[in-house]
Structures are given as C-alpha cells and as structure tokens.
Amino acid sequence: MLPGFRRDNAHPAFPDRPLFNDDDDEDVSKRATAKYAVKELRAWGRKNIRLSDDPHMSAKVDWQDLGSQQRLVFRNIRVGDTEVSALLDCEVLRLLPTRFSPLPDALENAIQFRDTGNMGTGVFATQDIRAASVLLVEYPVTVVQNTFALNFGMTRAEVYGELVNRVPENALPALLQLHNAQPSGLYSQEEGLVRSNALGIALPAPCAPVPAAMGHCAVFLKASRINHSCAPNAIARFDTQSFTLVVRALRPITKGEELVLSYIDLDHFVTRAERQTRIRDLCHFDCLCAQCTLPTPTAVAESDARRERIFSTTRAATFVPFTTWHQAPGRSTNQGGLQQVIAFHLAAIGDMTAEGLYGYAYFLHSAALAICFAALEDVIGFRAWMGRAREFALCNVVTESAAEMLKNIVYPDTFMWWGAANRGASGA
Numbered sequence: 001m002l003p004g005f006r007r008d009n010a011h012p013a014f015p016d017r018p019l020f021n022d023d024d025d026e027d028v029s030k031r032a033t034a035k036y037a038v039k040e041l042r043a044w045g046r047k048n049i050r051l052s053d054d055p056h057m058s059a060k061v062d063w064q065d066l067g068s069q070q071r072l073v074f075r076n077i078r079v080g081d082t083e084v085s086a087l088l089d090c091e092v093l094r095l096l097p098t099r100f101s102p103l104p105d106a107l108e109n110a111i112q113f114r115d116t117g118n119m120g121t122g123v124f125a126t127q128d129i130r131a132a133s134v135l136l137v138e139y140p141v142t143v144v145q146n147t148f149a150l151n152f153g154m155t156r157a158e159v160y161g162e163l164v165n166r167v168p169e170n171a172l173p174a175l176l177q178l179h180n181a182q183p184s185g186l187y188s189q190e191e192g193l194v195r196s197n198a199l200g201i202a203l204p205a206p207c208a209p210v211p212a213a214m215g216h217c218a219v220f221l222k223a224s225r226i227n228h229s230c231a232p233n234a235i236a237r238f239d240t241q242s243f244t245l246v247v248r249a250l251r252p253i254t255k256g257e258e259l260v261l262s263y264i265d266l267d268h269f270v271t272r273a274e275r276q277t278r279i280r281d282l283c284h285f286d287c288l289c290a291q292c293t294l295p296t297p298t299a300v301a302e303s304d305a306r307r308e309r310i311f312s313t314t315r316a317a318t319f320v321p322f323t324t325w326h327q328a329p330g331r332s333t334n335q336g337g338l339q340q341v342i343a344f345h346l347a348a349i350g351d352m353t354a355e356g357l358y359g360y361a362y363f364l365h366s367a368a369l370a371i372c373f374a375a376l377e378d379v380i381g382f383r384a385w386m387g388r389a390r391e392f393a394l395c396n397v398v399t400e401s402a403a404e405m406l407k408n409i410v411y412p413d414t415f416m417w418w419g420a421a422n423r424g425a426s427g428a
C-alpha cells in the first residue's frame with residue numbers, strides 16, 4: 001500500500017540472545033568480579049590476549065548446529081576522529097564502507113543528562129522537540145557480534161575484557177563510569193558494563209545462517225544513559241554509512257521531558273506482567289516507567305486490555321478493513337462503510353495514544369487512515385495522517401518511502417488511492 005516501506009524495527013534495544021549459553025563457556029561459580037583500574041586492564045589484556053588483528057590468525061567459530069562457519073576478529077575501527085573497539089565477523093567488516101559518511105545532523109543542545117531521582121542518570125529534553133527530529137548522533141565505544149560465545153575459544157569474560165582493553169584511552173574513564181546493573185559476583189566488571197549498556201544495532205550480515213545469529217550490540221557513552229519506558233518517546237537506529245547511532249523523537253517531546261527508549265520488543269511483551277518479567281530477565285531491574293507504575297489494579301487491567309487490543313488488531317492485518325470495503329460491490333455509494341473503517345482505525349489510534357505507543361502499529365493505522373481520507377479526497381485528513389506515517393518512516397530511516405510520502409503530501413492527487421471512493425468499480 002505504501003510502496004517501498006518495509007518494517008525495519010526488528011531490533012529491540014536490548015537484543016535477544018537466544019544463542020548465548022551462559023553455562024557452556026565457563027563455570028558460573030568461578031566468575032570473578034574484576035575491578036580493574038585502567039592500567040591493570042591494559043596489562044591484563046597484554047598478558048592474556050593472544051589473538052591477532054590478522055583475520056587469518058583469528059579464532060574460527062563453528063556453527064555446529066547451524067552447519068556454517070564464522071570467522072571473528074578483534075578490530076579497532078577508525079571512524080571520524082575516534083576508534084571503535086570491535087569483535088566482528090570478517091565478512092561484516094568487509095561490508096562496512098571503506099569511507100564512512102559525515103555525521104548526520106542533530107538538533108544542537110537539545111538534551112541534557114541529569115539524575116532522575118529513581119532510575120539513576122537520565123537524558124532530558126532542553127527544548128520542545130518535533131516528532132522525527134534527530135536528538136543525538138553518536139559513535140559506539142565498542143561493538144560486539146552477539147554469538148561470539150559459541151566455541152570461540154575464549155571465555156566471555158576474556159572477550160569483554162579484551163573489548164574494553166581496546167577502547168581508546170580518552171573514552172575509557174567514561175565507559176567505566178557507566179551504570180552496571182548486573183548481579184554482583186556473576187560477571188566481570190567489563191561484561192557487566194557491556195551487558196547493562198548495550199543497545200542492539202543492525203549491521204549488514206552476509207553470511208548469517210539464521211538472522212538471529214548475526215545480531216550485534218554496541219555501547220555508547222551518551223545513548224546508553226537513556227532509560228527504558230514501555231511508552232517510549234524516542235527510537236534509536238544504527239546508520240552503517242556513518243557508523244553512528246541516531247536517536248530520533250517518535251512523537252513531539254516537551255521541554256523538560258525525559259527521553260526514553262524501549263529496551264524490549266513491545267509487540268511481543270504486551271501486558272504489564274509480561275513486560276516486567278522480560279525486563280527483569282533481560283536487564284535485571286524492575287521497570288518503574290509510568291505504564292508499569294499505574295496507581296490501581298483497575299488502571300493496570302485497562303492498560304493491559306488496550307495493549308492486547310492494539311497488538312491483536314494490528315496483527316490481524318491493518319489494511320484488511322479498507323481492502324474489504326474497496327472490493328465490495330457498489331463502494332461508490334457505500335461511504336458509510338468507509339466511515340466505519342475510519343472509526344476502527346481512530347479507535348486503535350486512541351488506544352495507542354492512551355498507552356503512549358507510537359511505533360510500528362501506530363504507523364500502520366496512520367497509513368491506513370491516510371488511505372481512507374485519500375479515497376474520500378479529504379486533503380486535510382490525508383495530509384495529517386500521511387504526515388504521521390512519514391514521521392515514523394523518517395524515524396526508521398526508510399528514506400525512499402519518506403520522500404515518496406512527502407511528494408504525496410504536497411500533491412495529494414498523485415497518491416494511488418486518491419478519489420477511490422468516488423470512482424467506479426474499474427477504478428484503482
């Protein structure tokens with residue numbers, strides 16, 4: 001319906017790690033909490049790490065169950081005026097641009113870091129911000145391929161130690177000060193830091209035996225300070241061309257409001273209980289966001305019911321009501337039918353607004369409403385909803401679709417469904 005648009009938000013902030021097996025690479029009871037000073041870290045790395053930068057000498061990973069092989073290598077990737085410490089598949093490295101593009105533009109001084117009172121440090125808007133504005137653009141400090149633990153020949157503590165060891169001197173103190181949320185004694189300091197602050201990023205992955213096998217995560221000095229909410233107002237996407245994370249506003253944000261991302265896939269963890277369990281398992285904290293701290297059991301039940309409705313109606317194909325109306329005989333005289341389709345989508349938008357959910361489902365319903373208003377040749381309605389859909393496309397860096405949508409907004413009658421309610425059965 002909207003040519004060229006693909007869903008590109010399949011990377012929850014904290015990636016699932018289905019291929020990690022916490023127990024096969026080291027004895028949990030023997031894991032030490034290493035509290036390295038910078039110098040000690042470097043000395044430890046020199047003594048313990050023998051892998052070379054040469055890809056041919058690096059460890060191989062056998063995908064025993066998946067029938068494939070992977071060759072991982074530690075690399076410091078030079079980008080802009082900094083270096084990113086990385087453990088990546090050689091093929092992924094090969095696909096990175098030889099020259100990275102300049103940093104995307106961000107709003108100047110739009111954010112500040114301060115104490116939240118109950119969630120440690122957080123990031124706050126210093127001005128009113130429009131939807132889809134770029135709030136933060138940042139290089140990672142370290143990037144790691146999620147599946148390195150499979151037969152890599154180093155313990156995970158060693159791998160994280162080496163990654164941290166390779167972080168440039170000027171970034172290391174700030175990295176070591178990031179929040180460490182891991183249960184004490186379970187992981188080394190470096191592993192705790194990466195696990196607590198890593199965001200899922202999308203990198204090109206040519207040889208993935210299964211898509212999940214090629215997930216990557218990265219730690220950022222600023223973006224990793226953004227707290228989680230089950231009603232996120234911001235979204236982060238990795239831009240491979242500039243090797244930066246780009247954080248955008250999912251909706252208008254007011255001055256003083258905290259910027260929040262979702263660390264989990266909200267389409268799959270719907271009710272408060274499901275979300276809380278997921279966050280506890282994955283991130284080791286109890287979520288204190290507004291949606292998880294509603295004051296009464298009735299409010300929680302209502303919120304759960306709204307979310308169930310949102311995700312079940314979206315899963316049941318958002319565009320079906322319009323298509324059904326459109327394919328029915330005599331549609332040009334059945335504008336009441338189209339009004340019912342509009343009412344269906346507006347009800348879903350109402351639920352999403354109440355829940356603070358402005359993600360993919362909101363995009364789908366906005367796009368469906370744009371189509372309905374186009375069919376009725378209602379310029380104001382069409383532009384408003386196509387504008388919302390376009391904001392989501394911009395947030396997800398679906399640039400071609402966003403450009404096409406802008407063309408439609410400026411010239412509504414170029415949109416394929418324009419006037420469909422008034423055309424005869426042979427119309428579009």
Ligand SMILES: C[S@@+](CC[C@H](N)C(=O)[O-])C[C@H]1O[C@@H](n2cnc3c(N)ncnc32)[C@H](O)[C@@H]1O
Binds near residue numbers: 118
């Ligand atoms: C990636 S860090 C975010 C920045 C962090 N607040 C800091 O001080 O650096 C994740 C940690 O922030 C806190 N946090 C983030 N979102 C939270 C939420 N919704 N409820 C409670 N704590 C949260 C938890 O301690 C979590 O381990």
